[in-house]
Amino acid sequence: MTKIGYARVSTADQDFEIQQQRLQSEGCVIIRAEKVSGASREGRTELATIIEFLREGDELVVTRLDRLGRDTRDVLNIVHECEQRGAFVTILDPHVSTRGEMGHVILTVLGMVAQMERRFIKERQREGIARARQAGAYHGGKARLNHELIRTLHHHGIGASEIARRAACSRMQVYRILAASDHEIVEK
Incomplete structure (x- = not known):
């Protein structure tokens, strides 16, 4: 065991x-x-x-x-x-x-x-955002990752693991950002 x-x-x-x-x-x-x-x-x-x-x-x-x-x-x-x-x-x-x-x-x-607690958290979050918007204090969530840094490092041939280390995120987040960037480029 x-x-x-x-x-x-x-x-x-x-x-x-x-x-x-x-x-x-x-x-x-x-x-x-x-x-x-x-x-x-x-x-x-x-x-x-x-x-x-x-x-x-x-x-x-x-x-x-x-x-x-x-x-x-x-x-x-x-x-x-x-x-x-x-x-x-x-x-x-x-x-x-x-x-x-x-x-x-x-x-x-x-x-x-646990599921009910998650719903309560989400509801309190929505209420707080609505109050902040009414007060003019809500400007959206702050970007947690530097997408431009990730794209630049990738452009310079740096691998996903090293990019993740430098950007303080996971490799999966690096892959998602790069995939979204590729998607944006295709659509332009």
Whole structure:
């Protein structure tokens, strides 16, 4: 039996070191981490790798349920895929495991709560933006990545990994920006 940890944060400026330390202290021998939204499974390659790697008796461990996903259906699908491989899922806070039947019920309820929490966050965000617009204080979100820097580095033949390091983003973000640039050029 192997304990495999999964750590996730939503944005590039967040850090998953605390999650990784907690997973190590729980005995995870392998820890995979990624910076991607938990709103859906799209783009979550590290999670897909873990699920593909799971074997009979293995255990997928996350610090909190929202690290696994914020959509009830996604969470339940992840649990189902793990179980099809004979593996278990354990959430550390609160401690819940699919090793017992009660764990499934609790995970379902917690998944619904996480999804509801995400909806509340989005609603509060929309309300805040609407108030800021009325007050003339909202000018849109600030650009988090320097698209021009990424395109320039690419133009000078620098590889995606080095571009990602210099722009403080993931390689996937580099690829997306470059693909969007190519698309824009084609349309012009």
